[in-house]
Amino acid sequence: MRYQVWIIALFFMATGFSQSGLPTAVSDSSRNKGLIRRPEFYILDWKRGTQLKRKPTTISIIVDSIGLQGVDALVDVAGRPVLYASDISTPVCADGECRLMHIRLYWTLLGHYAGFDHYPSFPFTKHDHDEFQSADYLKLHQLLMDNNSILKRRKVEELVDKPIAPKKDGADAVAGATITEVKESIVTGALYSCYTAWHLVHGGVREQIKRRTLSMMDDNMFLRMLDSNNPEYQLFALKRLNKEQYEENYKVIAEVFESGIPLVRTFIIKNLPASFWDSQEWQRPFWECFAKIDINSRSLLLNHLGKSPETVLEDISKQLGAMTKNQLKVFLGHLASLDGVNPSIWNNLRAFSNSKAEANAYIVTHFLEDHE
Amino acid sequence: MQKIRMLLWMLLVSGSMMSQSDVYVETESFIEKGGWVVDPQFVEQMGSPYLMAHGFGERVENASTSVHFENTGEYHVWARTKNWVPGSWDPPGMFKIMINGRELEKTLGTSPGWSWEYLGTVVLQSGTVGIQLVDQTGFNGRCDAIYFSTSDTRPPNSLEKLMEWRKKITAKPDVPEQEQRYDLVVVGGGIAGCAAAIAAAEQGLKVALIHDRPVLGGNASSEIRVHTLGIYGHFERILKKLDTEHYPNGSAEAKKDQEKRDNNVKSYANIDLYLNWRAYDAAAENDTVRHVDAANTSSGKRKRFSAPYFVDSTGDGWIGYWAGAEFSYGRESMDTYGEEWEEWGELWSPKEADNAVMGSSVLWGSKETETKQDFPEVPWAMPVAKQHEEVNGEWQWEFSRNDLNQIDDAEEIRDHMLRAIYGSFANAKKNPENATRKLEWVSYLVGKRESRRLVGDHIFTFNDAKAGTKFPDAVVIETREVDVHYQTVLEDAENPDFISEALFYKTPKYYIPYRSLYSKNINNLFMAGRNFSTSHAGLGGPRVMRTTGQMGAAVGLAASLCKKYDVNPREIYTGYLNEYLKLIEAQKYVGIPESKK
Ligand SMILES: Cc1cc2nc3c(=O)[nH]c(=O)nc-3n(C[C@H](O)[C@H](O)[C@H](O)COP(=O)(O)OP(=O)(O)OC[C@H]3O[C@@H](n4cnc5c(N)ncnc54)[C@H](O)[C@@H]3O)c2cc1C
Numbered sequence: 001m002r003y004q005v006w007i008i009a010l011f012f013m014a015t016g017f018s019q020s021g022l023p024t025a026v027s028d029s030s031r032n033k034g035l036i037r038r039p040e041f042y043i044l045d046w047k048r049g050t051q052l053k054r055k056p057t058t059i060s061i062i063v064d065s066i067g068l069q070g071v072d073a074l075v076d077v078a079g080r081p082v083l084y085a086s087d088i089s090t091p092v093c094a095d096g097e098c099r100l101m102h103i104r105l106y107w108t109l110l111g112h113y114a115g116f117d118h119y120p121s122f123p124f125t126k127h128d129h130d131e132f133q134s135a136d137y138l139k140l141h142q143l144l145m146d147n148n149s150i151l152k153r154r155k156v157e158e159l160v161d162k163p164i165a166p167k168k169d170g171a172d173a174v175a176g177a178t179i180t181e182v183k184e185s186i187v188t189g190a191l192y193s194c195y196t197a198w199h200l201v202h203g204g205v206r207e208q209i210k211r212r213t214l215s216m217m218d219d220n221m222f223l224r225m226l227d228s229n230n231p232e233y234q235l236f237a238l239k240r241l242n243k244e245q246y247e248e249n250y251k252v253i254a255e256v257f258e259s260g261i262p263l264v265r266t267f268i269i270k271n272l273p274a275s276f277w278d279s280q281e282w283q284r285p286f287w288e289c290f291a292k293i294d295i296n297s298r299s300l301l302l303n304h305l306g307k308s309p310e311t312v313l314e315d316i317s318k319q320l321g322a323m324t325k326n327q328l329k330v331f332l333g334h335l336a337s338l339d340g341v342n343p344s345i346w347n348n349l350r351a352f353s354n355s356k357a358e359a360n361a362y363i364v365t366h367f368l369e370d371h372e
Numbered sequence: 373m374q375k376i377r378m379l380l381w382m383l384l385v386s387g388s389m390m391s392q393s394d395v396y397v398e399t400e401s402f403i404e405k406g407g408w409v410v411d412p413q414f415v416e417q418m419g420s421p422y423l424m425a426h427g428f429g430e431r432v433e434n435a436s437t438s439v440h441f442e443n444t445g446e447y448h449v450w451a452r453t454k455n456w457v458p459g460s461w462d463p464p465g466m467f468k469i470m471i472n473g474r475e476l477e478k479t480l481g482t483s484p485g486w487s488w489e490y491l492g493t494v495v496l497q498s499g500t501v502g503i504q505l506v507d508q509t510g511f512n513g514r515c516d517a518i519y520f521s522t523s524d525t526r527p528p529n530s531l532e533k534l535m536e537w538r539k540k541i542t543a544k545p546d547v548p549e550q551e552q553r554y555d556l557v558v559v560g561g562g563i564a565g566c567a568a569a570i571a572a573a574e575q576g577l578k579v580a581l582i583h584d585r586p587v588l589g590g591n592a593s594s595e596i597r598v599h600t601l602g603i604y605g606h607f608e609r610i611l612k613k614l615d616t617e618h619y620p621n622g623s624a625e626a627k628k629d630q631e632k633r634d635n636n637v638k639s640y641a642n643i644d645l646y647l648n649w650r651a652y653d654a655a656a657e658n659d660t661v662r663h664v665d666a667a668n669t670s671s672g673k674r675k676r677f678s679a680p681y682f683v684d685s686t687g688d689g690w691i692g693y694w695a696g697a698e699f700s701y702g703r704e705s706m707d708t709y710g711e712e713w714e715e716w717g718e719l720w721s722p723k724e725a726d727n728a729v730m731g732s733s734v735l736w737g738s739k740e741t742e743t744k745q746d747f748p749e750v751p752w753a754m755p756v757a758k759q760h761e762e763v764n765g766e767w768q769w770e771f772s773r774n775d776l777n778q779i780d781d782a783e784e785i786r787d788h789m790l791r792a793i794y795g796s797f798a799n800a801k802k803n804p805e806n807a808t809r810k811l812e813w814v815s816y817l818v819g820k821r822e823s824r825r826l827v828g829d830h831i832f833t834f835n836d837a838k839a840g841t842k843f844p845d846a847v848v849i850e851t852r853e854v855d856v857h858y859q860t861v862l863e864d865a866e867n868p869d870f871i872s873e874a875l876f877y878k879t880p881k882y883y884i885p886y887r888s889l890y891s892k893n894i895n896n897l898f899m900a901g902r903n904f905s906t907s908h909a910g911l912g913g914p915r916v917m918r919t920t921g922q923m924g925a926a927v928g929l930a931a932s933l934c935k936k937y938d939v940n941p942r943e944i945y946t947g948y949l950n951e952y953l954k955l956i957e958a959q960k961y962v963g964i965p966e967s968k969k
Contacts, residue, residue, distance in 0.1 A: 300774070357460055
C-alpha cells in the first residue's frame with residue numbers, strides 16, 4: 001500500500017497537483033456550481049426547468065491518499081434538499097500505476113446512488129489508457145446502480161484475472177458464478193476504476209446522508225417521496241405512514257400500486273390498514289389493476305376476496321386468464337364458499353371453460369362439473 | 373416370469389367396476405426403462421412415481437415391459453398422463469404406446485392436468501403382451517400408468533378417487549407386507565441423512581437409511597450437482613466421507629464424489645441402505661413415531677420400519693409432517709424474532725409475515741462440439757424464457773413465487789424451470805456463436821433450498837448467527853456467511869422470474885444448539901438438514917451441506933446416547949449433555965486413516 005501512495009505522490013508532482021487540499025484537476029465550468037440540467041447518468045425523474053443550488057453540508061468522503069472531500073446538498077428553490085453531490089478526484093491504481101479519476105457523484109436523499117457526471121476534459125481511462133466510450137460510461141452507471149454488486153464482498157485483488165478464487169466460506173455457490181458476474185458487470189479493462197467508483201458511491205457516505213435526511217424529515221417530504229417514481233423513496237415513505245396517512249393518501253397509494261415495482265406493490269397490499277377492505281371506494285382502485293399487476297401482488301390481493309364487493313368478483317370472472325392455476329383455484333374456491341353467485345359470473349366461467357386458447361380452462365371445467 | 377409378475381401390479385380382483393381380466397400397469401415398474409427416467413418426486417401430489425422421457429430435445433429410447441393377460445378379449449386402453457404445458461402449441465411431451473410391436477394411433481400427453489387419456493380398444497390374446505412407451509418429442513413426456521379394461525369405464529381423474537380406485541384394483545392391504553425393526557431409522561439420504569446414519573452406526577446402532585434415489589447425497593449428488601460448502605466443525609472425519617470438491621454447481625465432476633460417498637456409506641455393515649425407497653407415511657401414537665412406511669419407487673413393494681428413534685432428513689420435513697410435528701413455512705415478520713436488516717428491508721425480513729421462501733433450482737449445462745448442432749423450436753417455453761439467453765445454469769437459476777408451495781407445487785416449479793432452460797438455450801442457439809453447442813445435461817430433479825422447517829425446543833435465528841451465541845449445547849459450528857435469496861423479478865417485473873439474487877451478511881463464527889435438532893412435540897424425532905428448527909432468515913447460513921452434515925452427525929451421536937440410556941432426545945439435553953458433548957469432542961481425535969484422506 002505504501003508503495004502505491006508513493007507512486008501517487010510522484011504522479012501528483014509530475015502533473016502539478018499537490019497533496020495538500022483538494023487537487024484542482026477539474027476545470028470544467030460546472031464544478032462547484034448547482035445543477036440546472038439532468039445529470040448525464042441519472043436514475044430519478046428530472047423535471048424540465050429544475051434548478052438546484054448547492055449547499056455545503058458537514059458530510060464528507062475520505063478518498064484514498066487525498067483526504068476528505070465534501071458532499072453538498074442540492075436544494076430546490078424552496079430550499080428543500082433534492083439530491084446530494086460531490087466532485088471527487090480519486091486515484092485509481094493498478095499494478096503500482098496510478099491515475100486520477102474525476103467524477104461528480106449524486107446520491108438520493110436516502111444515500112443511494114442517483115447518478116454521475118464526468119467531465120469532458122477528463123475522460124475516464126482504462127487500464128491500457130484507452131478512453132471510455134459512451135457504452136462504457138453506461139455500463140459503469142449500471143454497475144453503480146447495483147448496490148449488491150459482487151464488488152462489495154471482494155477485495156479488488158480477488159477479482160483480478162481469475163475471479164473464481166474458490167473460497168471455502170463462499171456464498172451459496174459464488175464460484176463459477178463469479179467469473180461471468182464480474183465480467184458482465186464491469187467495464188472491460190477498467191476493473192480498478194469500477195471498483196473505486198463503486199466503493200465511493202456505496203461507502204459510509206450513505207449512512208451520513210440518510211441520517212441528515214431523517215433529521216429534516218417532515219410530512220411533506222414523506223409525501224413527495226411517496227409520489228416519486230423511486231422505489232426506495234416509496235418504501236421508505238410507506239413504512240412510515242400511519243393509518244390516517246394511508247387513508248388520506250389512498251389515491252396516491254393506489255397510483256403507486258399500479259405503477260410501482262412488485263416489491264412496492266406487495267408491501268402495499270400486505271400493509272394497507274384493515275379499513276381499506278371495509279371501504280368499497282378505497283379498495284376499488286386496487287382491484288382495478290388486477291390483471292395488470294405481477295403474480296405475487298395478485299396473490300396477495302386475492303387474500304382479500306372475502307371482503308370484496310360482488311362487482312369485483314364479476315370483474316375478475318372476466319379476467320380469469322390473468323390468473324395462475326393456483327390463483328384460479330383460490331378464486332373458484334371463494335365462489336364455492338358463497339351462498340349464491342351472480343349468473344353472469346357463471347356465464348363467464350362457462351365461456352372461459354370452453355376457450356381453446358386458455359391453458360387453465362380445464363380447471364374451470366372441472367370446477368363447473370363439480371358445482372353446476 | 374415369476375419376477376415379471378412380481379414387478380407388475382396385476383389385478384385379479386373382484387371390485388364391482390372391475391372385470392377379472394383387467395390389467396393395470398404402473399410404468400415405473402417397466403422392466404426396461406430405455407431412455408425414460410423414474411420420477412418419484414411428486415408422489416404426494418399426483419399419486420405415484422412415473423416415467424418421463426427426459427431427452428432434452430432428443431427422443432429417448434423406448435421403455436418396455438411385458439405383462440401377462442389372463443383372458444383373450446377386446447380391451448379399452450387408457451394411459452394416465454399430462455400435457456405439461458397446455459397452450460396454443462403442440463404439447464411438448466408427446467408419446468405413443470406400442471402394444472405387441474404395433475403402435476397405437478393416438479398421441480398421448482395432450483390433455484392438461486394429470487388425467488386418463490383414452491387410446492381406444494385393442495384385441496389381445498391371453499398370455500404375454502409386450503408394451504412400449506414411444507417418445508415423440510424428447511421433451512419430458514410423462515406416463516404414470518396404463519389400464520386395460522374390458523369395460524369402457526374410465527378410471528377416476530380426481531386424485532382422491534383415483535387413490536381409492538387404485539387401492540381396490542391392486543388389492544393392496546393397508547399395512548405393508550413386511551416390517552423391520554431398527555435402532556434408528558433415518559429418512560432422506562442427503563448429506564445430513566448420510567452423516568446421521570454413519571455417526572449412529574459407528575456407535576453400534578443398527579440403522580436403516582431410506583432414500584428415494586439410486587445415489588446418495590441429495591443436492592450434492594451427481595443427479596443435482598451442488599457442491600458442499602461450510603466447515604466440518606467437529607465432524608471432519610465423517611464429513612470427508614461424504615462431501616464434494618469445490619466444482620462449479622452443475623459440473624459433471626460431481627460424479628467422482630458420488631462414488632466415494634456411496635462406497636463409504638455402503639462400507640458400514642450395520643447400515644441397511646434402502647436406495648430407491650420412498651417413505652410415504654409415518655404414524656405417531658402419544659406423540660411418538662411408531663413406524664415409517666416406505667415403498668420401492670419401481671416395484672411398489674412396501675415395508676414398515678419401526679424404531680425407537682427417527683431422523684427426518686428429507687429436507688421437506690415429511691416424517692415430522694406425517695407424525696404431526698409442529699413446523700413452519702415462509703418468512704416470519706421482522707418483529708417475530710427481530711431479524712430485520714435495514715439495508716435490505718423487505719427483501720430480508722418483511723414487516724408482515726408471508727409465505728415467501730428461497731426457491732428451487734434445476735441445474736443444467738451445455739458443451740461445445742465439433743459439429744453443427746440443431747435445437748428444436750420450443751414455442752411452449754417462450755412465455756417463461758422470453759428473451760433470456762443462456763448456455764449454462766448456475767445457482768441463480770432459482771424459482772419461487774408466492775402462489776406456489778415448494779412441496780405441493782414442486783412439479784410445476786420443476787416444469788417452469790425446464791421451460792426456462794429450454795427456452796433460454798433455444799434463444800442462445802439463435803446466436804451463430806453457439807452453432808456447435810449442444811445441451812449436455814439438464815437435471816430433472818428439483819434442487820430445493822427451503823420448505824418445511826420442523827420446530828424444535830430452540831428456533832435458530834439470524835440473530836443467533838449474528839451474535840455468535842455460544843449455546844451450552846452448541847453442537848454445530850459454522851463460519852460461512854449468511855446469504856438469503858430473493859427473486860429479481862420483485863425489483864423489476866421485466867426481469868426473468870427464474871433468476872435470483874443473494875444478499876450476504878458476514879457473521880462471526882456461529883453455533884447451532886442441539887435443541888434445534890429434535891422436535892418440540894414429537895418425542896422421538898430428530899431432524900437434520902435444511903428442515904431443522906430455524907427461522908427463514910436463520911436458514912440463510914446453515915442450509916449449506918457441510919453444516920447440514922454436521923447436524924446429521926450430531927443427531928446420530930445423540931441417538932446412540934438415547935439408546936444407551938433409553939431416553940428421548942430432549943433428555944440428552946436435560947440429563948446427559950456433558951457426556952454428549954464429550955462424545956462429540958472425541959470425534960475430533962479419531963485419526964483419519966491415510967487411505968480416506
Ligand atoms: C442450486 C442450489 C445451489 C446451492 N448451493 C449450495 C452450495 O454451493 N453449497 C452447499 O453446501 N449448499 C448449497 N445449496 C443448499 C443445499 O444444497 C440444500 O440446503 C440442501 O437441501 C441441504 O441438504 P439436506 O441434506 O438437508 O437435504 P437434501 O440434499 O435435499 O437431501 C434430502 C434427500 O431426501 C430425499 N427424500 C425426500 N423425501 C423423502 C422420502 N419421503 N423418502 C425418502 N427420501 C426422501 C430427497 O430425495 C433428498 O435427496 C444449494 C441449493 C441449491 C438448490
